[in-house]
Amino acid sequence: MDLMLEVNGQTVRASAPDETLLVDFLRDTLGLTGTHVGCDTSQCGACVVHVDGRAVKSCTMLAASADGSRVLTIEGLAATTGGNDLHPMQRAFHENHGLQCGFCTPGMVMTAVAYAADHAAPDEADVRAALEGNLCRCTGYQNIVASVIAGAAAMHAGKEA
Amino acid sequence: MLDNLPANPTGIGASILRKEDRRFLTGRGNYVADLKRPGMTFGVFVRSPHAHASLGAIDTEAARVVPGVLAVLTGADLAADEVGGIPCGWGITGRDGQPMKEPAHPALALGKVRYVGDAVAFVVAETAEAARQAADVVEVAYDVLPSVVNVLDAVRPDAPVLFDEAPGNLCCDWEMGDRAAVDAAFAGAAHVARLSLVNNRLVGNPMEPRAAVAEYDPAGDRTTLWTTSQFPHVVRLLMGNFVLKIPQHKLRVVAPDVGGGFGVKQFHYAEEAVVTWAARRLGRAVKWVCERSEGFISDAHGRDHVTEAEMALDETGKFLALRVSTLANMGGYLSTFGPNIPTNLYAPLLAGVYTTPAIHCEVKCVFTNTVPVDAYRGAGRPEATFVLERLVDVCAAELGMDRIAIRRRNMITADAYPYQTPVMVQYDSGDPVGCMDRALEIADWAGFPARREAAARRGVYRGIGISTYIEACGLAPSRIAIRLGARGGLYESAAIRVHPTGHVTALMGTHSHGQGHETTFAQIVSEKLGVPVENVDIVFGDTDRVQFGMGTYGSRSLVVGGTALSKAADKIILKGRKIAAHQMEAAIDDVVFEGGTFRVAGTDRTRSFEEISLSAYVPADFPLEILEPGLEEQAFYDPVNFTYPGGAHIAEVEIDRETGSVRLVSYVAVDDVGTVINPMIVAGQLHGGIVQGVGQALCENAAYDEGSGQLVAGSFMDYCMPRADMMPRMHVETHNTRCSHTDLGTKGCGEMGTIGSPAAVTNAIVNALSGLGITHVDMPASPNRIWRVMQTAQLPQAAE
Numbered sequence: 001m002d003l004m005l006e007v008n009g010q011t012v013r014a015s016a017p018d019e020t021l022l023v024d025f026l027r028d029t030l031g032l033t034g035t036h037v038g039c040d041t042s043q044c045g046a047c048v049v050h051v052d053g054r055a056v057k058s059c060t061m062l063a064a065s066a067d068g069s070r071v072l073t074i075e076g077l078a079a080t081t082g083g084n085d086l087h088p089m090q091r092a093f094h095e096n097h098g099l100q101c102g103f104c105t106p107g108m109v110m111t112a113v114a115y116a117a118d119h120a121a122p123d124e125a126d127v128r129a130a131l132e133g134n135l136c137r138c139t140g141y142q143n144i145v146a147s148v149i150a151g152a153a154a155m156h157a158g159k160e161a
Numbered sequence: 162m163l164d165n166l167p168a169n170p171t172g173i174g175a176s177i178l179r180k181e182d183r184r185f186l187t188g189r190g191n192y193v194a195d196l197k198r199p200g201m202t203f204g205v206f207v208r209s210p211h212a213h214a215s216l217g218a219i220d221t222e223a224a225r226v227v228p229g230v231l232a233v234l235t236g237a238d239l240a241a242d243e244v245g246g247i248p249c250g251w252g253i254t255g256r257d258g259q260p261m262k263e264p265a266h267p268a269l270a271l272g273k274v275r276y277v278g279d280a281v282a283f284v285v286a287e288t289a290e291a292a293r294q295a296a297d298v299v300e301v302a303y304d305v306l307p308s309v310v311n312v313l314d315a316v317r318p319d320a321p322v323l324f325d326e327a328p329g330n331l332c333c334d335w336e337m338g339d340r341a342a343v344d345a346a347f348a349g350a351a352h353v354a355r356l357s358l359v360n361n362r363l364v365g366n367p368m369e370p371r372a373a374v375a376e377y378d379p380a381g382d383r384t385t386l387w388t389t390s391q392f393p394h395v396v397r398l399l400m401g402n403f404v405l406k407i408p409q410h411k412l413r414v415v416a417p418d419v420g421g422g423f424g425v426k427q428f429h430y431a432e433e434a435v436v437t438w439a440a441r442r443l444g445r446a447v448k449w450v451c452e453r454s455e456g457f458i459s460d461a462h463g464r465d466h467v468t469e470a471e472m473a474l475d476e477t478g479k480f481l482a483l484r485v486s487t488l489a490n491m492g493g494y495l496s497t498f499g500p501n502i503p504t505n506l507y508a509p510l511l512a513g514v515y516t517t518p519a520i521h522c523e524v525k526c527v528f529t530n531t532v533p534v535d536a537y538r539g540a541g542r543p544e545a546t547f548v549l550e551r552l553v554d555v556c557a558a559e560l561g562m563d564r565i566a567i568r569r570r571n572m573i574t575a576d577a578y579p580y581q582t583p584v585m586v587q588y589d590s591g592d593p594v595g596c597m598d599r600a601l602e603i604a605d606w607a608g609f610p611a612r613r614e615a616a617a618r619r620g621v622y623r624g625i626g627i628s629t630y631i632e633a634c635g636l637a638p639s640r641i642a643i644r645l646g647a648r649g650g651l652y653e654s655a656a657i658r659v660h661p662t663g664h665v666t667a668l669m670g671t672h673s674h675g676q677g678h679e680t681t682f683a684q685i686v687s688e689k690l691g692v693p694v695e696n697v698d699i700v701f702g703d704t705d706r707v708q709f710g711m712g713t714y715g716s717r718s719l720v721v722g723g724t725a726l727s728k729a730a731d732k733i734i735l736k737g738r739k740i741a742a743h744q745m746e747a748a749i750d751d752v753v754f755e756g757g758t759f760r761v762a763g764t765d766r767t768r769s770f771e772e773i774s775l776s777a778y779v780p781a782d783f784p785l786e787i788l789e790p791g792l793e794e795q796a797f798y799d800p801v802n803f804t805y806p807g808g809a810h811i812a813e814v815e816i817d818r819e820t821g822s823v824r825l826v827s828y829v830a831v832d833d834v835g836t837v838i839n840p841m842i843v844a845g846q847l848h849g850g851i852v853q854g855v856g857q858a859l860c861e862n863a864a865y866d867e868g869s870g871q872l873v874a875g876s877f878m879d880y881c882m883p884r885a886d887m888m889p890r891m892h893v894e895t896h897n898t899r900c901s902h903t904d905l906g907t908k909g910c911g912e913m914g915t916i917g918s919p920a921a922v923t924n925a926i927v928n929a930l931s932g933l934g935i936t937h938v939d940m941p942a943s944p945n946r947i948w949r950v951m952q953t954a955q956l957p958q959a960a961e
Contacts, residue, residue, distance in 0.1 A: 038369065
């Protein structure tokens with residue numbers, strides 16, 4: 001079917017078979033390979049993107065279902081903060097060694113950004129619960145949790161004043 | 162403790178942030194599944210749904226007519242093209258002096274299938290969807306045979322036999338140690354403690370599934386394979402030389418960004434060869450991306466031991482002798498390192514940190530109808546540590562001794578190094594008592610009884626457990642490893658290319674797939690050459706760019722590769738001193754190099770690193786008559802010994818009396834990793850390793866159905882991966898002694914978390930349940946298992 005949606009701030013018009021998953025549409029049709037596929041049972045969260053501001057596992061959604069939506073992927077995240085530098089959550093992952101092999105990282109960061117939007121000062125247990133849909137095999141999660149807490153604080157830092 | 166305060170802000174000992182992060186954080190990583198090549202086609206494997214079957218006719222007609230299908234290839238096609246079998250990289254020798262049984266391992270099954278997931282055909286099509294549709298209609302005639310998945314069943318006389326040439330399913334009956342000395346010690350012992358245990362089968366599950374893309378360029382007769390590998394040069398050698406017979410200089414293997422390995426990607430897999438063979442046959446690029454559930458039945462698995470262990474003690478709790486007998490599952494074929502893991506990487510670690518004078522270990526490597534078993538993070542050493550540290554707790558309980566006291570009584574003291582064990586290895590350095598004491602302090606071991614009482618008042622069982630351990634990294638030297646069965650060297654390589662501007666590119670024979678080597682190795686260059694890390698790039702993973710190297714596994718990259726890098730830097734410095742001596746009209750011996758500056762000792766005459774670099778390429782003032790221009794050096798380093806990191810891990814758990822669910826409430830690790838290059842990265846390696854070990858202890862289990870041979874834990878729905886909410890905040894720190902034989906004093910840290918943690922957690926669980934008379938619980942400690950154990954336990958006895 002023919003699709004029209006907004007991806008990372010750009011209007012995209014493309015055609016894809018009806019059964020195309022959103023993740024495959026992003027990766028194969030649009031070449032946005034930052035969104036990853038780590039499983040085939042919607043368990044790992046490597047494919048998390050934002051659809052209309054909500055974190056979504058893009059392997060559980062048809063591209064057709066995203067027709068008319070606003071999709072944000074890891075490639076477009078930094079630009080949402082206005083500059084070309086890293087988004088505060090990306091910077092927090094960098095500064096807290098919240099990534100190792102990098103494969104789960106895009107999904108982790110996108111999940112964390114959506115969570116932190118509503119949680120300015122989560123505690124450790126909150127963050128651990130919020131990450132239940134995202135698997136990481138490298139970090140043991142400890143520095144990811146620290147990253148999310150720091151990133152949430154950074155995302156809300158400007159708003160307090 | 163080492164004095165690691167960095168003089169150089171980006172040198173050794175600095176927790177600088179990682180150079181590689183930015184591309185991963187912005188979605189610009191370059192993983193194999195991200196690759197697109199001109200005219201690329203897509204391949205899908207047809208895999209056996211049966212654990213054991215004779216392979217009849219394969220009808221490919223229906224598949225061939227699916228629109229877009231280009232080829233349906235089978236084992237018969239491989240044979241017709243004279244493609245070789247997948248080789249094993251280690252050939253061990255049995256106690257009878259006979260080589261292990263090493264049956265042929267065709268890349269696509271021939272005659273028989275031997276596990277669920279064994280590949281029988283490969284479909285290539287214009288699109289992935291067409292390939293999948295066609296794979297579904299490949300008709301394979303199977304004559305199903307009885308199967309066996311458990312090692313205890315596989316060695317029974319009436320067990321189904323996988324290979325005619327391996328009667329009793331025995332690959333090798335292997336031993337290490339002095340049996341007579343052990344028997345004598347047992348005969349005279351005051352006490353013998355015994356333990357039977359299972360080390361549960363695991364699936365490594367790096368988050369990036371395996372993938373391969375291959376392409377053939379007829380113009381240059383060049384073949385390229387991009388693959389998710391920890392050791393591209395070894396894949397080039399094994400696949401090029403033994404399987405596809407492609408000359409090494411005509412074959413390029415690239416492992417770009419790799420999303421985790423943990424051993425799973427350190428083997429040469431049949432899929433790599435089939436994809437490359439198909440690309441050459443078709444003259445088109447071919448891409449295969451493993452699905453996760455396909456990975457569960459085709460990635461090599463780990464562990465899977467059944468063990469009987471006995472310790473002989475005197476009346477004071479001194480260990481006199483250790484006897485271990487293990488059945489190790491090899492799976493349906495021998496994977497690249499398969500037979501080496503439960504033998505050479507297992508028995509030599511059974512001394513642990515103790516002075517046990519006599520040890521004997523026998524291991525039967527057994528074929529079963531399961532996915533091949535090979536190295537998974539730790540590889541043999543977690544299994545040895547689990548046996549020993551569980552058995553030590555059993556010894557303490559049976560003798561009525563304190564668990565710390567019995568360890569202290571038997572521990573190798575810091576002044577006893579170098580220490581020769583009775584199982585081949587000689588430890589060069591360590592301080593296990595120091596690690597243990599520090600861990601006890603941080604974990605407040607002394608305050609545990611009060612915490613247990615408080616938990617009891619809340620109606621939960623609380624337990625504390627310790628595992629003190631040593632491991633061996635950077636398997637070496639080649640000469641000895643080859644005598645033990647290695648069919649390759651175990652050295653490592655590094656080349657340093659100094660550009661005319663003083664910027665540096667270092668080419669490493671190791672890989673990096675999460676370990677942060679682009680940063681760590683740049684720090685070593687920064688330290689040695691006095692250049693900031695921003696001026697250093699680390700290159701690896703491409704056989705066309707990098708000299709031969711053995712890759713990354715067994716915690717070897719820093720200790721072997723890092724030493725090669727240090728030696729290459731020394732060569733650069735020596736050449737720089739020669740150039741500087743010429744320019745400053747001094748004797749070479751009078752020129753020193755410190756902090757990036759060449760100086761005539763005792764004078765203010767200097768040349769900067771950048772000036773010397775430029776002179777090397779613009780040799781106007783240069784001793785051309787005695788020295789070549791240019792500034793590029795290479796080193797291959799073959800270590801004289803393993804390195805021996807170790808430490809003490811303490812876990813504390815609470816167990817729900819009603820449900821049997823185990824909650825890990827505290828985790829402390831104090832580890833000796835030798836010289837630390839980047840403390841932040843070391844802590845990250847420990848965190849990840851510990852959680853993988855906790856996963857084994859609490860939830861991970863690659864369970865097979867005994868009747869059908871089906872892998873019942875075959876997806877993330879069934880195989881329980883640790884998640885963020887399973888862990889408390891860990892406390893990790895180091896208590897380091899310098900390695901005596903690596904240039905920088907490093908010992909490696911990649912696997913220690915996985916080695917120390919299973920026993921620490923299980924000892925805590927047994928401790929929590931000790932009041933019920935429970936002396937051992939197998940892993941994983943699922944709620945179901947613990948609940949059953951509690952139900953069948955004796956009535957509560959006096960608590961410890």
